[in-house]
Amino acid sequence: MVARAQAAADTDVCVLVDAEIVLLPEIVNALDRFSKVDGDWFLVSLSRNVTDPRYQLADSGSHWVQADGKEVSFTEEIPAEWSSSEGSDRGLIMAWNNPSSALHAGVLPSFLYGRGAQNWWLAHEVLSSEMRLFFDASSLVLGLYPESISAMQHVMASSKNGRLPSVSWEYGVNHHLAAVYGSYCCRSPARRFPMLHRVVKQSEDYMLSKVDTLVSSDFFISKQGNAHGVDSLRKKQNVSLSGYLHGCSSETSAPDLPYSLSMLLDLVADENGSVVLGVAGKSYRDMLMSWACRLRRLRVTNFLVCALDHETYEFSILQGLPVFRDPLSPTNVSFDDCHFGTKCFQQVTKVKSRIVLEILRLGYNVLLSDVDVYWFGNPMPLLYSLGLATFGAQSDEYNETGPINLPRRLNSGFYFARSDNATIIAMEMIVKHAASSGLSEQPSFYDVLCGENGTNRIGEDRCLEPNTNLTVVFLDRDLFPNGAYKGLWEKRDVRATCKELGCFIIHNNWINKRRKKVHRQMVSGLWDYDPTSRQCLQEWSAQNDGAIPFV
């Protein structure tokens, strides 16, 4: 609609407003005055709640009266009720002049239709693009809306002075989408996700049952304003509730974006303080999403994503991913051909060990999973059961027989590190070793933990690092196969073959070039994301009958 308005070049002023809002004559006066402003401008104004006794339409319909019968004057400043409309799109009036010039410099994200947030997005984007004068005219009463929208409120925090919320739009959007998709737990007893609530009220029974399905499959959506969820996740929620309340409550100011690492950890970590870490740059964006969709589908909610560049960060925010930006990663690298053996690959992989170490120091266990690792099931309980001072890593050995802990056979694209002294010290040694190495970080893992020539090897699947007594377990390849093992990727039905073996994952490595890699995963049916619609496959397809359309 904005684009259509922009195309109407013979228009002086565009006003975008929900049809249910009653525009007051005051808006004509206001726009008349604004049209005298020299330059391009953009105006927002919050409408007022019509159930407020201050505003009653008098019998004749010609004027508004207060409860005491006195005529309402809309010319004086009246504070808007930001608190009752926060996070909602409704009630917001937007107007701008000179439609032939741009409103903002942003790229319109893939909003869910009817889920709110797009008006706020537009307002914040115009504000931050600084291409127009921006006016918040909320203290002028320009419109009234007919019904309660208190049910619409969610995370958007409002500022005390009744002006536009001072938090970034990203926070509300990401938070909302994450809750809808179930990426991570973020819910307080009072929170509601009203869009489905509305859908339920409006439509037939089949939507009701659909909502039930959503609720019973761990989505934090309320039907009657009560929180629903599955017990395991509710417990988990308990762990992160304090962090959530700290971050989301409107009494405290919302956190700055990008999210800090420690805040995200608090939000996503499971009951044992473990997280799954994915790291991705923009050329691996679709692969990242496929990976994230897969984890969502498996109900793995304790994952988080480290974005290597700003594009990936923004993209991830708008997909509801719990994402943080690595401030130290190289920004000038083109990740387009960031495959094994390239300089870029070395830099990216060195980022990973550094971030893992940071998380371990913050007290969380980390399962690092490259985004080209496809998950069949959740290996976390198994990996956690390896115990303290044990480092579980994928073996990159391709020979089907013989030891799996030979030199340089440790794959640093999938490993579980516990936040204990031995592991932290060993990781410090690895990061240091990698920093002074001309290779990627992968050989550093082996050389540090197992000794350059495998001198610390024990048996056929272990090493013992002598300084820390850290045990390295090379994970059973039937459960954690690499991309060369048993030619699994060449099998006609990769999924069935892996299922027979009992695989938790399969690594899409031992292949060069990103395009081939993506192709291999797609043709094997181990791909969960549709980049054109930006939707997860499967998960939403059952509801793809128009109930929740995407823009």
Ligand SMILES: *[C@@H]1O[C@H](CO)[C@@H](O)[C@H](O)[C@H]1NC(C)=O
């Ligand atoms: C509208 O105003 C009335 C009276 O002030 C109040 O009781 C009600 O909660 C308000 N509704 C919303 C959505 O703020």
Ligand SMILES: *[C@@H]1O[C@H](CO)[C@@H](O)[C@H](O)[C@H]1NC(C)=O
């Ligand atoms: C939730 O957290 C509170 C306070 O930390 C604790 O007392 C309570 O036992 C926890 N409940 C569950 C189910 O873990």
Ligand SMILES: *[C@@H]1O[C@H](CO)[C@@H](O)[C@H](O)[C@H]1NC(C)=O
């Ligand atoms: C990125 O910038 C750094 C520092 O300016 C430079 O050393 C490095 O070679 C650059 N990398 C690429 C791939 O251009």
Ligand SMILES: *[C@@H]1O[C@H](CO)[C@@H](O)[C@H](O)[C@H]1NC(C)=O
């Ligand atoms: C958490 O720890 C308990 C007790 O050690 C264990 O039984 C459970 O499997 C662990 N859960 C995960 C997800 O690691």
Ligand SMILES: *[C@@H]1O[C@H](CO)[C@@H](O)[C@H](O)[C@H]1NC(C)=O
């Ligand atoms: C695989 O391992 C077996 C036994 O350990 C050995 O005899 C064989 O030479 C190895 N094959 C390759 C290709 O390294």
Ligand SMILES: *[C@@H]1O[C@H](CO)[C@@H](O)[C@H](O)[C@H]1NC(C)=O
């Ligand atoms: C871990 O290291 C810290 C600091 O070096 C020390 O205070 C603590 O006792 C150690 N914990 C264990 C279990 O060794």
Ligand SMILES: *[C@@H]1O[C@H](CO)[C@@H](O)[C@H](O)[C@H]1NC(C)=O
């Ligand atoms: C590993 O083996 C190579 C070749 O046999 C040897 O030159 C090197 O010194 C050995 N390194 C260690 C740490 O033993």
Ligand SMILES: *[C@@H]1O[C@H](CO)[C@@H](O)[C@H](O)[C@H]1NC(C)=O
């Ligand atoms: C490692 O284990 C050995 C033998 O049990 C012990 O003597 C040594 O103190 C341990 N080292 C550390 C750092 O715990």
